[in-house]
Amino acid sequence: MPRHALAPVLFLLGSLALTGACSTGSSPADSAPSADNPSRTRGNGTGTQVDLSKLKGVNIVSDSSTDRSCPWATSYPDVPGAGAMTAAMKRDVEVRLAGFLGEDIGGPPSCGGADGSEGPELNVSFSFLVASGDVLGVRLTTVDRTSNADGIGTRTYWYDGAAKKYRPSPGLIADGSRDTFVSALKKGLEKREGVTPESVDAALGDREYRDSYLDDMAFTADGDLRVDFDRDTVGLPPAGRISVTLPRAIVTPWLSDFGSRAQAETTDPDDKLDLGGTRTPAPAVAAQPDPGEDTTDCSKAKCIALTFDDGPAAPETGTLLKNLAQYKARATFFVVGQNVATHPDIVRAEMKSGHEVANHSWNHPVLTNLTPAQIRSQLERTTTAIKDATGKEPTLFRPPYGAIDDEVKAATSLSPVLWDMDTLDWKTHDPAKVARTVISQAEPNDVVLIHDIHPTSVAAVPEILRTLTARGYHFVTVSHLRATL
Numbered sequence: 223m224p225r226h227a228l229a230p231v232l233f234l235l236g237s238l239a240l241t242g243a244c245s246t247g248s249s250p251a252d253s254a255p256s257a258d259n260p261s262r263t264r265g266n267g268t269g270t271q272v273d274l275s276k277l278k279g280v281n282i283v284s285d286s287s288t289d290r291s292c293p294w295a296t297s298y299p300d301v302p303g304a305g306a307m308t309a310a311m312k313r314d315v316e317v318r319l320a321g322f323l324g325e326d327i328g329g330p331p332s333c334g335g336a337d338g339s340e341g342p343e344l345n346v347s348f349s350f351l352v353a354s355g356d357v358l359g360v361r362l363t364t365v366d367r368t369s370n371a372d373g374i375g376t377r378t379y380w381y382d383g384a385a386k387k388y389r390p391s392p393g394l395i396a397d398g399s400r401d402t403f404v405s406a407l408k409k410g411l412e413k414r415e416g417v418t419p420e421s422v423d424a425a426l427g428d429r430e431y432r433d434s435y436l437d438d439m440a441f442t443a444d445g446d447l448r449v450d451f452d453r454d455t456v457g458l459p460p461a462g463r464i465s466v467t468l469p470r471a472i473v474t475p476w477l478s479d480f481g482s483r484a485q486a487e488t489t490d491p492d493d494k495l496d497l498g499g500t501r502t503p504a505p506a507v508a509a510q511p512d513p514g515e516d517t518t519d520c521s522k523a524k525c526i527a528l529t530f531d532d533g534p535a536a537p538e539t540g541t542l543l544k545n546l547a548q549y550k551a552r553a554t555f556f557v558v559g560q561n562v563a564t565h566p567d568i569v570r571a572e573m574k575s576g577h578e579v580a581n582h583s584w585n586h587p588v589l590t591n592l593t594p595a596q597i598r599s600q601l602e603r604t605t606t607a608i609k610d611a612t613g614k615e616p617t618l619f620r621p622p623y624g625a626i627d628d629e630v631k632a633a634t635s636l637s638p639v640l641w642d643m644d645t646l647d648w649k650t651h652d653p654a655k656v657a658r659t660v661i662s663q664a665e666p667n668d669v670v671l672i673h674d675i676h677p678t679s680v681a682a683v684p685e686i687l688r689t690l691t692a693r694g695y696h697f698v699t700v701s702h703l704r705a706t707l
């Protein structure tokens with residue numbers, strides 16, 4: 223569905239000038255405010271950019287299914303020094319996933335037809351808003367297609383490195399100015415289509431509960447404060463998602479001490495980030511030996527292509543590279559763009575170790591749910607991230623969940639790769655089981671699906687390599703397998 227963005231509307235309310243834009247009928251991925259290239263975060267909804275190289279030691283915590291009837295993927299950053307903020311994101315992601323899977327009500331998952339037909343989707347991705355001085359800001363964007371509304375939920379998380387505290391978004395405003403701030407927001411909202419004074423009051427009228435609706439607040443590059451509301455929170459359709467932007471001059475006197483610092487670090491970012499953390503980031507990956515040319519001829523030798531999806535992840539991918547090197551085994555890594563941007567060093571190490579690096583989309587959506595422009599964006603941004611990390615563009619892609627149709631194929635020149643064997647490692651989390659599955663089902667020229675984001679999957683690999691090497695298998699990349707068959 224195309225996005226219909228309305229031109230910003232200017233409200234003049236007494237002495238307050240509030241600007242805002244709302245979109246109606248937008249599809250989730252259009253509005254999902256996350257976009258990156260390898261070193262910077264762009265399009266995060268507030269017009270700011272973040273240099274990811276400052277975020278030393280950050281790990282992306284990812285999880286996903288491979289089940290097309292129940293497609294879900296979640297990711298959030300674990301930043302050294304900002305443990306309380308990471309814990310808040312973890313909790314929110316777990317609650318959303320449990321709800322999606324029906325675990326919170328002990329019932330069946332909301333996804334997944336009994337006949338295995340394609341189910342609705344849950345996707346949680348992240349973008350950095352600010353990483354400067356002693357301020358860190360992150361936005362999580364959830365696309366939940368089980369929802370009757372547009373299914374997008376966004377939430378911002380703030381970390382105060384000076385106080386070593388997680389600050390929920392309302393903490394940007396000083397306690398004594400909250401009521402004034404909320405009055406200004408209400409005035410900005412009440413003129414919108416689909417919004418009534420009653421619907422706004424239902425959300426923001428109660429001091430005790432209103433903070434839960436103020437869960438997405440961030441500064442623009444100009445220092446204005448933008449407050450985003452999910453659909454159905456302050457109004458009824460067709461209001462859709464609504465944002466209210468309070469100009470800098472209006473909002474600045476209302477900011478808390480932390481809010482002032484967050485505003486300053488957004489408008490004038492420092493090239494340093496110091497969150498006062500005590501955790502020393504370990505190097506994500508050790509140097510790998512040059513493996514030389516692979517001369518295996520798969521038309522004569524017994525070949526198998528191990529493929530590792532959804533990474534890179536630290537420290538799991540580094541451990542895996544060591545294990546593969548020990549057996550002179552090659553593999554193919556289907557990497558997710560948002561993780562490549564965070565760990566370009568690991569992707570470089572994958573390539574240097576003789577493995578193939580391939581494209582698995584930017585943030586793991588069901589590509590068949592997207593428009594051609596969105597599909598292109600998912601794949602092209604990831605290709606750019608891989609090229610920036612390794613100097614080489616990928617030639618292969620794997621659609622998340624194996625969801626592919628003619629529209630997806632037409633949107634890219636990359637060659638699609640599915641799999642012959644799904645280890646279901648994301649479900650079992652059992653190294654012995656994963657190893658047993660691969661060893662018992664392996665046949666020459668198989669493409670095997672494993673995930674290097676799970677320590678349990680990485681732990682299964684030495685046994686797989688040991689046993690199948692003894693049986694005469696050669697571990698090759700997918701492109702090598704295809705080229706020599």
Ligand code: ZN
Nearest residue numbers: 286531532622
């Ligand atoms: Zn995947």
